[in-house]
Amino acid sequence: MGPDSFCAHCPGMGLSARAKELRNLLSLAVKLRQLANGTLPEPDQAVYLLAAEALEKRKERLAAKSQFKRIPPTDPRLYRSVDMRV
DSSP: OOGGGGTTTOHHHHHHHHHHHHHHHHHHHHHHHHHHTTTOOHHHHHHHHHHHHHHHHHHHHHHHHTOOOOOOTTOGGGGOOOOOOO
């Protein structure tokens, strides 16, 4: 199940799953950069840095895709009647 599968019923859950995925991608990119700046040979450093850059670009694409869309105040979804029967 992907993060978008929750969005249909519980938008907040989908957003928190997406936020977690973004944090994980960024965390992995930071760790790869730390490894590259460590004691690795130069060819290995380049591979780690390229992987970190690819993860950062993916994070940026996902973040741009998951921007909040404002619901206009006249949207009928905001004013659905609620059944209060118990």
